[in-house]
Amino acid sequence: MSRTVIVGGVAGGMSCATRLRRLDETREIIIIEKGPDVSFANCGLPYYVSGEIKERSSLLVQTPQSLKARFNLDVRVSSEVISVDSDQKTIEVKTDEDIYTLSYDQLVLSPGAKPFIPPLEGIETADNLFTLRNVPDVDKIVTAIEETKPKKAAVIGAGFIGLEMAESLANRGVEVTIIEMAPHVLPTVDYEMAAFAHNELVANGLTVLTETSVVAIEDEGKSLVLATGEKIATDLIILSVGVRPENGLAEFAGIELGMRGGILVDEDYQTSVKDIYAVGDAIIVKHQITKEDTMIALASPANRQGRQVADILGGMKRKNKGSIGTAIVRVFNQAVASTGLTERQLQALNYEFKVVHIDGKNHAGYYPNASMVFLKLLFNPTTGEIYGAQAVGQDGADKRIDIIATAIKAGMTVDELPELELTYAPPFGSAKDVVNMAGYAALNIMEGVTDNIQLSELSEKRDSGAYLLDVRTPTEFEKGNIPGFVNLPLNELRERMTELPKDKEIIVSCHSGQRSYIASRMLVQNGYQVKNLDGSHLLYSTVNG
């Protein structure tokens, strides 16, 4: 009888174990989990802090007992693998009571990623500082909230977990300050899309400090010292500045590691050491767009990888095709979703790319309670390859990013997005969905029907003497406009076109880019040099708070 030992009993590990059992009734399957729980709802932890998830038991999706009964799995919690002998094919397991040796035929590592703890001066004295990875962590945070009744909290790091924890604490009545070293919150999306989340946080009463570093912790965690010298008083600190692969055991086993300490595996999830496999947040995968090594700490790829390695152990052919990294976070009433590469990543890779921003609706505008879905699409203007997309909105941002993530996985090009036939009835969508519209807009750029500039390029255009034209109505213009822009409403443009200079480049703006595009078409056909300000005043006013 073959014995498979799986280290780590959450997403990847448990998907591997249950699939392996379904494929093989006779194999011995042992899961060793360091923590007290397996298969817990790790992505749900912040919502237990907020109180949205009321019962702690809801977090425990499976137990060792339920897994024994249904899948005949030998689940050993509160058990840590402290050594591996890959020649003898044994591991040493440490429990509260003892240390014992266990042999394996195959070892599957699914250790996950651990919160990064920066070497902040005074951090060891702060017993009000918490990170969030598992149920014991969330228990500590909830206990601290209940016992110390914090008035103020500081969240260091504005990634997904940071923002979810910030919202959860705010929902419990705590005054929250978010401190992020990067120029904007949500470093995994671009600055102008992150601005929607930033504004939503501020609108909900949170303080958001970007480009701000904490350099020390003083007063047993009651004071954070910033790089500026300024001090911030706090009763509770959440540290969420990213994760690192839990690679200690792999390193001990002599397994080859790669970038940022990630575990190197081949397409069959085999590490450099025979009969040891690895899956989940700790491994290095190929990015499906760049084909370069990357690490993607997300539940969906981890689950897929766990199942695939079970299939491979069960004798089936599977290959890890890599990941594109699709993610979403809720920030109060806004969702921010993304897939593929960001503009910043594309710039760093020196790819040729263009961007379109499209302002659409979650469903037909004439049906009640329509809300905005604002979509950013990044693509290659020569080949039409879709590089990535980001969306924000109260409702439906998830759907649009899921559609585009599917299109990217399928290798679709932007000219195929208008062809998509999506569900449409007034409560659910639009006859031309924002995804279709983004495809049209991208195709217009590829085919030279129109061209645009991004908001980040505006000051350069202004400096070079471009004529700045705003084609909204005077009423809209007076309510707020971008410095330097001259108002000439679209519906008067045909008659008053001669007021515009033919010897200057004209940058056209409107509310969100639709009318400026129409204007640009009129002007181009009349011999003007025109570029559309992508995202127009909507993006400008969002970025400028």
Add this chain to the structure above:
Amino acid sequence: MSRTVIVGGVAGGMSCATRLRRLDETREIIIIEKGPDVSFANCGLPYYVSGEIKERSSLLVQTPQSLKARFNLDVRVSSEVISVDSDQKTIEVKTDEDIYTLSYDQLVLSPGAKPFIPPLEGIETADNLFTLRNVPDVDKIVTAIEETKPKKAAVIGAGFIGLEMAESLANRGVEVTIIEMAPHVLPTVDYEMAAFAHNELVANGLTVLTETSVVAIEDEGKSLVLATGEKIATDLIILSVGVRPENGLAEFAGIELGMRGGILVDEDYQTSVKDIYAVGDAIIVKHQITKEDTMIALASPANRQGRQVADILGGMKRKNKGSIGTAIVRVFNQAVASTGLTERQLQALNYEFKVVHIDGKNHAGYYPNASMVFLKLLFNPTTGEIYGAQAVGQDGADKRIDIIATAIKAGMTVDELPELELTYAPPFGSAKDVVNMAGYAALNIMEGVTDNIQLSELSEKRDSGAYLLDVRTPTEFEKGNIPGFVNLPLNELRERMTELPKDKEIIVSCHSGQRSYIASRMLVQNGYQVKNLDGSHLLYSTVNG
């Protein structure tokens, strides 16, 4: 100066006109619309009846004036084209005042589809009978409701418009009876998926009669005579038994027509008559999966076609690639969505196919207010080609069908569905989305890991002496079970397996198919002959009301 005349000013026609203007400032563009409105919200009409859309003006998305101001379009409403001379390239236009002749360089027909009126005895005497196509129709219905205050209404035909109107009337307090000739409501989806809608209608107090024909109308519309001889009293009748292409003008022009009178066009939307193009509900398109001729009366393809023909007139290369027919309808708190081919269509085509039904959630089950998304996937078990999908649910059915519609358009196979990386955070999705799970289930069938039967095959299996096994808990089993099934809970199956016969085929059922699949894997590995009852008790109890 070239003159393009567009006949029909709604989806396809108006998309053509506005795109053409953006491409060509100098061309003369005239739109001739028979009705009093252009660009109205045709899909929103039922929601104006219900009162959800409160303002009539919301239905009028554009007006001739707004289209003149922005796009320099010459929009002529209440104008009917009564003849075409394709040699002289002229048309005759009839208005309330006169008839005039207009020349064209290109003529684009976007006439749409009209409600089918069956030759029911007495129909001409029923002034309380209405069809629904445009704003004047909805005005008449709303006026009739307000003036005659109907207590009872009959909706003949249970397609999209029929069900939307039935719900809208019920929401206004009218007692509604739906009468459908086919064996189930929503003939565009399969019977077991339609059952969810049927039950929702009944739960909301409506009477639903299927396999029921109206043969005559008596008493000036106050009584409907059924084929059984039974009579149904009613104050108001909505007739919604499908649409027919509005092909009169095309026929007059000598344009070749095809199946069911649809207008034949080539990939460039050219009809058989030179310089006459056609788009929208009235044209015949290629079904992208079957490659056969079909007609698809939906807003999304019509809009795309209108834009594409404008591109072609503007000198760009476009091809009509065909359609797959993605649709959705809301039935009170349930949505029913579909894309591609149904099981019934696949049977008629004699395709090799398999089906899986997956019971999932709109978002993480441990996050509050999760609701069911029930997904049906149809595929080729040899090639993995995705033929179609249907989904029902309170929330998120649209998203799953959009994802699969995208996968179909991209030519993805079922083994690629588990690879999809979809947005996941507890309020938005699951780490393994129901779409991923459907892919896994289909792949299991393709690879022989498991096999299933459909509910429709159960009685045949019962008759042939199969052993029927229900692996739910005794508590679940006692609450309701399928006749002939024996209960043996999954968690006891390993110990009690010898109770089961090895010489009979075993059909395994549970709540929705997940536990029965796990059971089938245990049994198959122990030498039993097993098939999973797809959809299990959930589907059985839904179909059996």
